[in-house]
Amino acid sequence: MTDATSAYQQHIGEAAALPENVMLRVNHLVKEFPITRGVFFKKQVGAVQAVSDISFEIRKGETLGLVGESGCGKSTTARCVLRLLEPTGGDVYFRTGEDDHIVNIATADKDTLREIRREMQIVFQDPYASLNPMMTVASIVAEPLVVHDVGTKEERLERVKELLQVVGLSPEHANRYPHEFSGGQRQRIGVARALALNPSFMVLDEPVSALDVSIQAQVLNLMQDLQEELGLTYLFIAHDLSVVRHISDRVAVMYLGKIAELADRDALYEEPMHPYTHALLSAVPIPDPDIEAKRSRILLEGDIPSPANPPSGCRFHTRCPKAQEGVCDVDVPELRELEPDHWVACHFPEVKKVF
Amino acid sequence: MSEALLKVEDLRTYFATEEGVVRAVDGISFEMRRGERRGVVGESGSGKSVTAMSIMGLIEPPAGDIVTGRIVFDGQNLLELSEDEMQSIRGGRIAMIFQDPMTALNPVYTIGDQLMETIVLHQKVSKAEAREIAIQALRDVQIPNAEHRLNDYPHQFSGGMRQRVMIAMGLSCSPDLLIADEPTTALDVTTQAQIMDLMLHLAEDRGTAVMLITHDLGVVAGFCDTVQVMYAGGIVESGTIDDIYHNPQHPYTWGLLGSMTRLDDATQHRLHSISGAPPSLIKLPEGCRFRPRCQFATDICRQVLPVLRPVGNAGQMAACHRSEELDLKALSVDGEVGAAASEVTS
Numbered sequence: 001m002t003d004a005t006s007a008y009q010q011h012i013g014e015a016a017a018l019p020e021n022v023m024l025r026v027n028h029l030v031k032e033f034p035i036t037r038g039v040f041f042k043k044q045v046g047a048v049q050a051v052s053d054i055s056f057e058i059r060k061g062e063t064l065g066l067v068g069e070s071g072c073g074k075s076t077t078a079r080c081v082l083r084l085l086e087p088t089g090g091d092v093y094f095r096t097g098e099d100d101h102i103v104n105i106a107t108a109d110k111d112t113l114r115e116i117r118r119e120m121q122i123v124f125q126d127p128y129a130s131l132n133p134m135m136t137v138a139s140i141v142a143e144p145l146v147v148h149d150v151g152t153k154e155e156r157l158e159r160v161k162e163l164l165q166v167v168g169l170s171p172e173h174a175n176r177y178p179h180e181f182s183g184g185q186r187q188r189i190g191v192a193r194a195l196a197l198n199p200s201f202m203v204l205d206e207p208v209s210a211l212d213v214s215i216q217a218q219v220l221n222l223m224q225d226l227q228e229e230l231g232l233t234y235l236f237i238a239h240d241l242s243v244v245r246h247i248s249d250r251v252a253v254m255y256l257g258k259i260a261e262l263a264d265r266d267a268l269y270e271e272p273m274h275p276y277t278h279a280l281l282s283a284v285p286i287p288d289p290d291i292e293a294k295r296s297r298i299l300l301e302g303d304i305p306s307p308a309n310p311p312s313g314c315r316f317h318t319r320c321p322k323a324q325e326g327v328c329d330v331d332v333p334e335l336r337e338l339e340p341d342h343w344v345a346c347h348f349p350e351v352k353k354v355f
Numbered sequence: 356m357s358e359a360l361l362k363v364e365d366l367r368t369y370f371a372t373e374e375g376v377v378r379a380v381d382g383i384s385f386e387m388r389r390g391e392r393r394g395v396v397g398e399s400g401s402g403k404s405v406t407a408m409s410i411m412g413l414i415e416p417p418a419g420d421i422v423t424g425r426i427v428f429d430g431q432n433l434l435e436l437s438e439d440e441m442q443s444i445r446g447g448r449i450a451m452i453f454q455d456p457m458t459a460l461n462p463v464y465t466i467g468d469q470l471m472e473t474i475v476l477h478q479k480v481s482k483a484e485a486r487e488i489a490i491q492a493l494r495d496v497q498i499p500n501a502e503h504r505l506n507d508y509p510h511q512f513s514g515g516m517r518q519r520v521m522i523a524m525g526l527s528c529s530p531d532l533l534i535a536d537e538p539t540t541a542l543d544v545t546t547q548a549q550i551m552d553l554m555l556h557l558a559e560d561r562g563t564a565v566m567l568i569t570h571d572l573g574v575v576a577g578f579c580d581t582v583q584v585m586y587a588g589g590i591v592e593s594g595t596i597d598d599i600y601h602n603p604q605h606p607y608t609w610g611l612l613g614s615m616t617r618l619d620d621a622t623q624h625r626l627h628s629i630s631g632a633p634p635s636l637i638k639l640p641e642g643c644r645f646r647p648r649c650q651f652a653t654d655i656c657r658q659v660l661p662v663l664r665p666v667g668n669a670g671q672m673a674a675c676h677r678s679e680e681l682d683l684k685a686l687s688v689d690g691e692v693g694a695a696a697s698e699v700t701s
Contacts, residue, residue: 015471048669069544069545070543073402075658091418112607135689149684178584182632184632185632208540212399212570213570213572213611213614213615214398214610214611214628214629215398215399215612215614215632216614216616216630217613217614217616217626217627217628218627218628219632220616220626221625221626224623224625231492232535239543240544241544242573242614242615242616242617242618242620243616243617243620245621245675246616246623246626247623266621268620269621270621279545280544280545281618282548283544283545283548283572284544284573284618285551285573285574285576285577286576286617286618287571287572287573287575287576287600287612288576288600288617288618288619289576289577289596289597289600289615290579290597290601291576292573292576293577295577297548297552299548299549299552300545300549301518303513303546304543333377340643355618355619
């Protein structure tokens, strides 16, 4: 692979031996989608590199926030981590709970995958599309148990009732159908389903984006309570930077398939160093008219380039206010540790408080 | 203070469905001055978009019906106008832009055709003049190469660019009032910043009044002068942005502000969530509509629907029986409500 991530690579190590506190490590992950032409004789004419050689790790019990705008590759990354999508390259090491051994999800065979998937679950964005309208809540929540052949029918029903209570629904809801619930309640059902097999790791893919503000708060509080009670590790995908600050311990910012910046949440929000992070943070409105009146925004020029034809060098250079010709359009900036645990992929990083 | 540009009085817009009558907008009154930028905020189903559609005359009987009320625009009651008269106001003196610019633009006509259609309809100009106006309109919204892009189709534009085209179209006839219904909800945050900045400058330069409909209290804080907060078809509070954000008088407004995550908040305290969900608009609760979710509700809230009345600062209004006795400002938003998240009504 390229040496673009080599510094970070050295930091987190090549071998599959994960430090004790690491739950999951992504190494040099690449995901390409083919671009084809023709209807009957499909010919590949190119590839969209949705995720372009990224590495990061998630520590036990933490929430890693993955943020970026549409098309930056955050959801693709999450799906590759669970191997719901087949990665084009790279490794995903995961510490399994029982015997504490490490599995490479990217290369695991079907049986191993099936076993590991008990321990890693996902909650989707759209609580309307992710629940089958023909199934009762009981059968939706019990489905993972059925698939993995856990318990008798009676035991499963007991577990369902217990799970519904854990997510703040009532056990009597078990026999109802999804359409009888509001958006927030549906998202609770999705969470109950994800918890059915006692996972240790959960991917939360924009879990509150489709919900109204007052309901968002309910679900965010629930996710935090569950993490505390059950010791869960989260990969939290979102485009809303205020939500991410609220829930994450560390945050990675993605732009066009690459990680631009990765840091502890306070460092990322209070002392961001990448010009894209600056622009992103300065664009988020704050619900306080006094603060808004004093703020100045960094307005980016133009739109995000197509990932099918990403810019050379630094992918952000076409819109970056600090880009320098001959450097940023030529060399790919590597992710470097500029402060302890604060990683930035920029040739001209600079600490800047933007709000 | 000059005569109001828009005066809405006791507007009620209902929809007949199989399950019953949906009271989408149920007795709202408010005014807008010339050049005022007013935020209309509320959650899904609160009646914000139906308010806009009622003003635009886009409620189609028999499905929907404006049951009572007056919508007085520049001295004229819009509800008494013929469809032809309304046609000349819509798009001319009142323009509207929508959330999803892809569905609002016709995919089989060029951007130029669609822009010029509005211009020719509302202004007495030749086709060549209309073209010039259209090019200028695109330049005003900072679309590069305007004279060439005029011949492009909507799919050749990005989401942000399409919303710029919608704004160009909305402003091409220099309306007195622009209604923007969630104009940036479908856009990424950096694009949203570009679009809001553009709208603010254009509206300020031209003195256009803007009604900004949104669920995002952050966007309102940076753009509007005044706000009205809607809940279950009614206005629960209105005032200047300063009043609403710093001195809310209605428990719903207060709860809404407390349930927001903020970019500048370094603590990870529990959010103040409002328990439960909004009521069905077919079976509204007796008394105050927010009562089932309100932690301050008492007997009177169960019995009497509170009316919007002056409370708090001058010009501020709220529809709550208990505004005077509750000191919402003093109640710290964190810590106050512990178990609200686990309460679920069904």
